[in-house]
Amino acid sequence: MNVLIIGEGARESAILHKVHQSPKVSRIYIAPGNGGTASIAENIDISSNDFDKLTKFVKENKIDLTIVGPEIPLSNGIVDHFESHGLNIFGPSRKASRIEGSKVFAKNLMKEFNIPTAKYEAFSDEKSAIKYLENSSFPIVIKADGLAAGKGVYISENKNDALQAIKEMMSDNIFGNSGKNVVIEEFLIGSEFSVFAFTNGKEIKTLLSACDYKKVFDGDKGPNTGGMGSYSPAPQLSPENKKFIISKIINPTLEALRSKNSEFVGVLYCGLILTKDGIFVIEFNCRLGDPETQVVLPSLEYDIIDLIESCLNKNNNKIFETNSKPAVGVVLTSKGYPGKYNTGKKITISDYFDKNNSYIFHAGTKKSKENLLTSGGRVLTVVGTGNSINEARNLAYKLCNKINFNNKYFRKDIAKIIKE
Numbered sequence: 001m002n003v004l005i006i007g008e009g010a011r012e013s014a015i016l017h018k019v020h021q022s023p024k025v026s027r028i029y030i031a032p033g034n035g036g037t038a039s040i041a042e043n044i045d046i047s048s049n050d051f052d053k054l055t056k057f058v059k060e061n062k063i064d065l066t067i068v069g070p071e072i073p074l075s076n077g078i079v080d081h082f083e084s085h086g087l088n089i090f091g092p093s094r095k096a097s098r099i100e101g102s103k104v105f106a107k108n109l110m111k112e113f114n115i116p117t118a119k120y121e122a123f124s125d126e127k128s129a130i131k132y133l134e135n136s137s138f139p140i141v142i143k144a145d146g147l148a149a150g151k152g153v154y155i156s157e158n159k160n161d162a163l164q165a166i167k168e169m170m171s172d173n174i175f176g177n178s179g180k181n182v183v184i185e186e187f188l189i190g191s192e193f194s195v196f197a198f199t200n201g202k203e204i205k206t207l208l209s210a211c212d213y214k215k216v217f218d219g220d221k222g223p224n225t226g227g228m229g230s231y232s233p234a235p236q237l238s239p240e241n242k243k244f245i246i247s248k249i250i251n252p253t254l255e256a257l258r259s260k261n262s263e264f265v266g267v268l269y270c271g272l273i274l275t276k277d278g279i280f281v282i283e284f285n286c287r288l289g290d291p292e293t294q295v296v297l298p299s300l301e302y303d304i305i306d307l308i309e310s311c312l313n314k315n316n317n318k319i320f321e322t323n324s325k326p327a328v329g330v331v332l333t334s335k336g337y338p339g340k341y342n343t344g345k346k347i348t349i350s351d352y353f354d355k356n357n358s359y360i361f362h363a364g365t366k367k368s369k370e371n372l373l374t375s376g377g378r379v380l381t382v383v384g385t386g387n388s389i390n391e392a393r394n395l396a397y398k399l400c401n402k403i404n405f406n407n408k409y410f411r412k413d414i415a416k417i418i419k420e
Helices: 010-020 051-060 071-075 078-084 103-112 126-133 159-171 239-259 304-312 389-400
Strands: 002-007 027-032 065-068 120-123 140-144 153-156 182-186 191-199 204-217 221-232 266-275 278-285 327-334 358-362 365-368 371-374 378-385
Touching (some): 002 010, 002 051, 010 027, 010 304, 051 078, 065 304, 071 078, 103 182, 103 278, 126 159, 191 239, 239 266, 358 389
Antiparallel strands (some): 191 266, 204 221, 358 378, 365 371
């Protein structure tokens, strides 16, 4: 079959790597792709949000399956658009994607269906939000309602910080329309982790897990980023906790979405926190996460195309066992990210080693003649796998030191505190 992958980051590079392993696939395209994806797929210069051009390309090139990576085209309805043309595409509909596209929708859904989450209130005007803070306890969490590239969440330590956060979102419009509505919720204390449910809307086909690192500096210091690294599997996913997550969170969420005429077919990302009072939902996403995808996909021992087809085919009852081979991913960034940074730096990679257990997934890279150059903040994700988290971690960091470009920066403490 011919496959099109939509997106340009390291997540899509990891999806591409797994799709390339499938014996079912003869040709792969990626739109728009990056400097690394062209080595195993054909980069197509079409934006992930240009639905008309993508539809035309799929028809002309006889694409059998399209896989969507990023949240924005999903929230904008790319699946609905493709399906209206009779095209096969993997991902949730526009209605189902509201689970990520609107924090207010997601929180109200959880409240209505008794899905465990932090106590909250939603606001559409600044004065009401400010008044709510008068009797609030701190720290407190303030979230932009809409998509904000992973940066629309503030943890405010005091009232002044909270007032500033509300001002930036609702008056200064730093997130545009995404910040017109806000959610203010209680701050939960515990250990965070994520699970990814591949689903046909009713059944969970497989459940993968990971933990990621959002802060830019070691020790979880500094501003939030799109992710500085991750590891898999999540140690919080004990058999008992897994049973709770499936029965009290994922299945009720899928049922709730069906009741809202929003059946979810694709990957439901559950951002969770394990507290002294149990497990709670921090957020939902409507797709695979980045950088978690880069650690959960390499260890899969089954064909990802089989998995996706089982989600799309309602008559396919196959369930896939969760592989728990440890993996650690470290994100190499341009120094200065997530603030100002320079690009166009030449990337050199020393002799590649242990190809069966280490991977380099491209994000902010581009090709210029024979050179590979930096083109973004998050440049590469370097992944090691092994028999233990520590073995995987050691391999990932060895590979980090074989890659060089001016102003290279990465955290040194990814998965460092994991006890095995």
